Amino acid sequence: MSRITQAVIMLLFGGAIIKSTLTDTFLRYVKEGLRPFLLGAGIVLVAAAIMTIWYDLRASKKQQAEHDHDHGDGHDDGHGHGSHEPRVGWLILLPVLALLLISPPALGSFAAGQSGSVGPAAASDYAPLPAGDPVEVGLLDYAGRAVFDGGKSLTGRTVKLTGFITPGADGRPMLARMVLACCAADGRPIKIGLSGAPIDAPPDAWVEVVGVYSPEIGTDPVNKAQLAFVEVRTWQEIEQPKQPYA
Known part of the structure; x- marks a missing residue:
């Protein structure tokens, strides 16, 4: 050449x-x-x-x-x-x-279904959530507060979570977002289980969920990581955010 x-x-x-x-x-x-x-x-x-x-x-x-x-x-x-x-x-x-x-497209439900959920990071003390109702919380932050803090900092608060829909092992929809260390090649999902109001959005659809803390804890069948749940009050389908990764 x-x-x-x-x-x-x-x-x-x-x-x-x-x-x-x-x-x-x-x-x-x-x-x-x-x-x-x-x-x-x-x-x-x-x-x-x-x-x-x-x-x-x-x-x-x-x-x-x-x-x-x-x-x-x-x-x-x-x-x-x-x-x-x-x-x-x-x-x-x-x-x-x-x-x-x-x-x-950005990594979505297929990639999330093939990988185990990122385990939320444990913390000795979670700071109170910012003022506001609902308060916007990242999926990784919500999972950590729900799993390791027992929902103490979430109790009595209404939260807003944003992610895409991915089917769970039982076929029920879950909320997910890909977490990057550097690039899409190392992307792994953080998954949140959904209870309460049913969500009928298709896989890969981006949704904004408003709900409250749920004490339910699940297990990701891919890597046995603990999965936090949120009790959905309302939800709406939205456009993919400019930054799709957490």
Whole structure:
């Protein structure tokens, strides 16, 4: 593969990274804090590709002027411009074009069903919830308060939880959100069981649930982690948040 071909691929790849970073598509792959690093990497790739193309074209023109009689015989000119370059090398463009043209969805119910729930972190003392009714609580925070604090900091409060619907082992819907350490490759779900008002939203639908603490504790059949429950009072289907991961 010629250096021009490699530079074009690098240019497209860098452009895809910049595009996904500026349009928030990158949030489907990595955490938001990595934005500046991705943007910087994309700019470096684009700059390097442009410089490579410019240098190679200039060198090619200079060589053609000096050795015009050597061209047209099908031999490589030393810069990868031979007429017998394998075309199969261009197939490497396919994943780059896919990144430019196709935006795969964020991890959802399928990934959640294949992985065990993240165990909530134990704490010696949970701070009181902020003022407000209902108070918005993250799924991981709610699970920790429900499992390790026995719901003490949740009792008497109305909470609002946001996540997507994933089927439980018994077919009943659960509320879930993927938790990332770095990127989608290490994503694992935090799952919350649902009792009270029934939710008939389909899998992968994002919902906003308003409810109260439930003392019910379940077990994830995948990894035997304890699962907190929330008693649903009301719910509504919503659009996927800008940042789908916890």
